[in-house]
Amino acid sequence: MKKSTILLAGGVIGLLAALLVKFGNPVNMGICVACFYRDIAGALGLHRAEVVQYIRPEIIGFILGAFIIALINKEFKATGGSSPLIRFIMGFFVMIGALVFLGCPLRMILRLANGDLNALIGLFGYVFGIWVGIQFIKKGFSLGRSYKQAKVNGYIMPLIALALLIFLVLQPGFIFFSESGPGSMRAPLALSLIAGLVVGVIVQRGRICTVGGFRDAILIRDYHLLTGLIGIFVFALLGNLILNPASFKIGFVEQPIAHNDFVWNFLGMTLAGLGSVLLGGCPLRQTILAAEGNTDSAVTVLGLITGAAFAHNFGTAASGAGVPVNGQIAVVVGLVVLLGVAGIIVSQKADVKKKEGAVLGQ
Amino acid sequence: MANKVVDARGRSCPEPVMMTKVALETSSPPIEVLVDNEVAKENVTRFAKSKGFQVKVTEYDEEFKLEIV
Numbered sequence: 308m309k310k311s312t313i314l315l316a317g318g319v320i321g322l323l324a325a326l327l328v329k330f331g332n333p334v335n336m337g338i339c340v341a342c343f344y345r346d347i348a349g350a351l352g353l354h355r356a357e358v359v360q361y362i363r364p365e366i367i368g369f370i371l372g373a374f375i376i377a378l379i380n381k382e383f384k385a386t387g388g389s390s391p392l393i394r395f396i397m398g399f400f401v402m403i404g405a406l407v408f409l410g411c412p413l414r415m416i417l418r419l420a421n422g423d424l425n426a427l428i429g430l431f432g433y434v435f436g437i438w439v440g441i442q443f444i445k446k447g448f449s450l451g452r453s454y455k456q457a458k459v460n461g462y463i464m465p466l467i468a469l470a471l472l473i474f475l476v477l478q479p480g481f482i483f484f485s486e487s488g489p490g491s492m493r494a495p496l497a498l499s500l501i502a503g504l505v506v507g508v509i510v511q512r513g514r515i516c517t518v519g520g521f522r523d524a525i526l527i528r529d530y531h532l533l534t535g536l537i538g539i540f541v542f543a544l545l546g547n548l549i550l551n552p553a554s555f556k557i558g559f560v561e562q563p564i565a566h567n568d569f570v571w572n573f574l575g576m577t578l579a580g581l582g583s584v585l586l587g588g589c590p591l592r593q594t595i596l597a598a599e600g601n602t603d604s605a606v607t608v609l610g611l612i613t614g615a616a617f618a619h620n621f622g623t624a625a626s627g628a629g630v631p632v633n634g635q636i637a638v639v640v641g642l643v644v645l646l647g648v649a650g651i652i653v654s655q656k657a658d659v660k661k662k663e664g665a666v667l668g669q
Numbered sequence: 670m671a672n673k674v675v676d677a678r679g680r681s682c683p684e685p686v687m688m689t690k691v692a693l694e695t696s697s698p699p700i701e702v703l704v705d706n707e708v709a710k711e712n713v714t715r716f717a718k719s720k721g722f723q724v725k726v727t728e729y730d731e732e733f734k735l736e737i738v
Binding site: 380382384386388389444445449450452453454455514516519522523526527529531586587588603 | 678679680681682683684686687690705706707708711715716719731
């Protein structure tokens, strides 16, 4: 994919995000993978925070769009077995970090594109987390290889998306939908679903990934994916100025669904960045990979959803009022766990190399 | 005949590229990289080309052999 194509691919995502806000999604939340999984967890009753419960059609669209295009291009392939439990835990803590900052890395870009400078602090934290993760990657960090699995494994995630779509349309009694707050603010179902499908196709084809953009730039001086992220930012900015001029506001204070606690905006996204780079992709990318048949990514998505449920049940999620103490503790615990896991993997790798060297007489 | 064979099958981003990078730093081309998905194929190819190498791709049974010369 050429530079101009990936710039435009990112651009379409940015414009769709602005459009979704215009038609009813919360401000700066045209697309937010973390927030949307959080809303889905709430709709399923996994947490009972009444203001953030809705089955977001965008997520269903991401999964089905990526699944269909992967099938068409013969890229659909069921694989798995690369440290699934570690991936689950990493997904869990990526969500804990994202909900302390209040948004996934994609929403971070969208917030920035609407003047929310707290997202700039988040961006610094995110890039710092990625940089830390890269140090482990350079020392040989790996979650191990995956193997081909029976095709049916890969159909589970798209089937979950279909089940969610059925719940969304039929709204059975056990599903919760917010009547106030962000969860009640939603673009029309059809528009959200179609936008989701388009984004799913674009991200699958363009391999767009918020962590990949910065990682490749730092690690191998490859600016391909970063160009896509710039496309998202520029076109979301233009889209907001044209479609949502009333909500555009540059500054730190009173930004929609955000707080201005610098330290925790930074550290929340450090945790999200570290976890995502160790996983090999941000929450959006994990969702797309899961749809392509990658069951390790599917387990990661389940980790994200579980993390979102815990974030509200344990009171670790931030709100406009700030970051609760539980959230601060959870971020520190998350950083310790991820650094510990990565450190152990790297040190064991070094041990193996030493032993091999001894055997070979080196 | 390749001087080194890198088996990057089943590895998630950015491992195939990193393994290729290390191989190119420690062995002289030609080297052979095995990957099992389109994304890794694209990434390794883009990386090798950016370093001035040529890449020949052979596909067999949902896997790719990338010969970097």
